[in-house]
Amino acid sequence: MASIQTFIQANSMEEVVEILQSDRSAAIIGGGAYLRLGKKRISKAINIQKLGLNAIEKTQEGYRIGAMVTYGDLERMPGNVFDGFRRAVRDNVGVQLRNMVTVGATVFSRYGFSDLNTMMMALGATVEFAQMGTMPIEDYFSMERPMRDFLIAVNIPGDVEVTAFHALRLTTTDYAILNVAAVQRDGRWRVAVGGRPGRACLCMEAAEQLENGHIYQAATALAEKLTFGTNRLAREDYRKCIAPGVLRRALEEVGVHGG
Amino acid sequence: MEVNLIINKKPRTVHIRPDETLIETLRGLGLNGVKQGCDTGSCGVCTVHMDGKAILSCTQLTAMAEGRGITTIEGVQQQAEQIGQYLVAEGVEQCGYCSPGTVMSILYLESCIADPSDDDILHYLNGNLCRCSGYEGQLRAIRTYLEAKRNESDR
């Protein structure tokens, strides 16, 4: 269990930023799901619940998802784009944990095992920070370390044609051994792979093949173009071996079949 | 630090450590129906409701629950008795350790979905592990309970 010295109820974004900058061992508390598992010593735990970041707002582009929105909130939203989230988070432990885990903490922490992050990547989400402003999620995910900044919200497009997702996991409540998300928007595809076990990344070649309607080539591209690794859940060669199959299963589930 | 909670509809002010989890607070108040099963948010045994939503009290920081309404099995004794009749009729409470959490999830399912299918039951309860029953009989019991309730409200 992490230890916490004091709790601070934040009243403004500025206050949060100021605390984060002045105290290296201060931390924002999201859903708190991983606090128990670590031994982190947190001097100031910042509660951002009163900053109005628990809403999903319709924007011109699509939706702005506040940092404190939970997986459960996403699951309960109607609409095509949220179908993708439903598929992505459906098997994340249980309904109780999904009512606690926040979008902000997941994206900010860039968890490699995360199913949500893979879907966010495929959607082409942008990440909104209090200081640094907005950046594409792939830029944030390719940075060397997480920002010492306050992630306020994640923006996603609203008009998508297809949101496919499939994860291979040992049991329905386990971490994904590998997950693949594929999103089609204006005829263009974005294909993301997570649980490699590294952070979710895009596969441009697979997206191009999909645009040409070549599902098998797209699937093969995942194995050929991406790098995989070994961890507790599976070995590198196995991940590489099944990546094409996971994409095919993802597309099948949303009725995309092809040659 | 001090936190104000509404526990089973009663306002309570409790002294807590900043890193205290809700289950510690609740069991500390004698609400022993809330059980601890894992230490990783994996088993669902500690399920309670916070503002009507099912959450894991082993993972929820009490400090983050300021002002929230918490419902434990002690706060839903009548419903637990009703659901319990069906679980017990099938013999699927078995050791009973996971039962209070399971009841809290069944109540949450009912609050979210008007007429839950078998798939809904399995989906909403997948986070409630049971090592004794093999689940199949629990599905029978829950299905029968929901049917009986539906018949009751039809009348």
Next chain:
Amino acid sequence: MKVIGKAIPKLDGLQLVKGQPAYTADFTPTDALVVKVLRSPYAFARIAEIHTEIAEKVPGVVCIFTWKDVPRVPFTRAGQCYPELSAYDTFILDKYVRHVGDHVAIVAAETEEQANKALRLIKVEYDVLDPVLNYESAGIHRNRVHPESDLTTHMDVGCDPETNTACKVSFAVGDMEKVKDHAEIVFTHRYEVQAQVQNMLETQRTWTRLDPYGRLEVVTSTQIPFHVRRILARALDIPAARIRVVKPRIGGGFGSKQTAASEFYPALVTLKTGRPAQIVYTRKEAFESTSTRHKMRFNVTLAADQSGKIRGLDMEGLSDTGAYGEHALTTFGAAGKKVLTLYNKVDALRFDGKAMYTNNSPGGAFRGFGVTQGTFAVESAINELAQRLNMDPVQVRRINHIQQGEEHPLYNLTTKGWGDKPMPMKSCLLSQCIETGAQAFGWTSKPRRRVLPNGKVRGTGMAIAQQGSGLPKIDMAAATLKLEPDGHFTLLTGSTDIGTGSDTVMSQIAAEGLGVPMDAIVIRAADTDNTPYDSGAYASSTTYTTGNAIREATRLMVDKIVEVGALYFDTAVEHVGYAEGVLYNTKSGERCQLQDFASTVLYNRIHQQLSVTGSYVPELVAPPYMAGFAEVEVDPLTGKVDMIEFVGAVDCGRPLNPHLAKIQTEGGIAQGVGLALFEQVTVNEKGQMTSNNLMQYKIPARRDIGRIRAIVLDGHDESGPYGAKSIGEVVINTVAPAITEAIHAALGVRIRTLPATPEKVMMALGNQES
């Protein structure tokens, strides 16, 4: 039958569902000290220096104990009757730590925070030793897991610490070499069953206090209260008369609580400080510091004729007992004798092997108790025989399995006190299990392999198994019945309901035998001060062994009622009758309700407490049987195996409570699915468990098991109470071999090392293709 065979709800069920106080930690004394144990981070080390001075200064810390402060008495934590077959190789605390999670020091403090702080401040210097992690090479490792000179055994079990050998098991029937030389088909394969963790949802926990007489009261989540009393007395070096062990409701056991674990630490603290003390094991401690299913591997050689008749079965095996030899011999022996006895048409059988000490977490008891491991090996081999012969696996069983009324020489060899006389399996319904199960499953109508439009492939498989019902001439039970003034009975039993509903079933037996309704029986169980002796809830013994003791007690009570009834009616005993709660004077025609009789004999005249005790120990084996049928769906793109359905048909004699018997079956199948597909203890090169929590070690959730259908046959065994045999363990045994056979049917790959993870299936598929 009034209550036997009825689906009576568990007597405690509703209270448990409602979350009413019932379990150990619901009754913790308010001023109990919090006890924590410092655990070894190393798989094998000698404690060179240990300093507690700084930790002791933490405010609120009451005491800290290291190996220097405790009695050095070797003992075993294994819950077995005395003299135990497990070596005395354990100490409350020792200079050596033999696995990650082994105990180093004990801390007691006013609060958990203070105890945890003190744990961090204990300074330990370890001489880290090269750990013995591989059981195959443990015998030639340069280190001995047990270098101490005071390790003892009660009898020759083949224990040889010099070669890290905990015990040896060897038995044979017939001339195996000759059979191998002459059989038409002979093949050998290696099968391995992983260490599996019981993962009952309530971890081990215990609180202790001194009672007003200065005796140690131990309230604990255990399956073996009487063994715990004896083990604690030895380990703490105090008379058993100074210890009372009480078991409240417990949140599951599955064997994990057949080994003492959490009891020692608070007991020591209370004895030394006089204060109440409690320890609640973390899930990590439950994983690392208690016991798992023994990892075992077997080289099975099967000799058969082209006709499908099995000529010989030869098991050469190895068991990983980890750091301590708890249940090493008994689980390993069971893997042979309760598996090979399924097949009695053979010319030769042989079992040979040993259990090795390693620096892994100890092996122990887990539902199935070695039989699960042995069944996987032998049933897999028999499925491979069917494949070689292109024969239906069901048909191969029909040709070879033991039938009703038949015998097996191995029973004579392995049943204590039985001798050479025949022991026919009078109640064996194995044939019916196979045929009924096959019918319900649709074995003949379903194709063995079916490719779905999406490319996934379904396959079917099956296996058979048995278990025991108690341990003949070893584990006994006693039950006391007391007639109360208003005509109800108090049933005192030492048996341990671990969530199965056995208290309810025991009450049913008492009610039936006394001819009274269920509410006329008040059961009190599992309290060493107040209930008669019972070996405990293990070896599938409660219904059969304790049930028989209660059945005997009811007979004695009826005799007693008649005897005192003669005084009551002032007539001769032969003129008194008793049935259904009424006493009769057959001479005068007088009748008396039990409640009037009870009131009169206690309050008004005669003045006698009617109280009887029945005892029972099994004499013969009364195995329950099961046939299991699995359908799986395998994705050839990923190797993922999804359960579609599992049908289990069980012969448990007469099901005394059909619902509870059915749930035992469904629950056992679900745990078997976990064993077959998901669960495994993984250990890194340093001997650290890398799956020591429920986030990483996956037990099945409800969407992981497909559909389970349990069929409980209506059998009858004349040696059992009202015809009952056991059910608790047999139900897990067929699952893994049936599932791996189904995977083979689907994809043609044979998984011989459990669990059948997607990676293993996929890699096997790759090897097969290349």
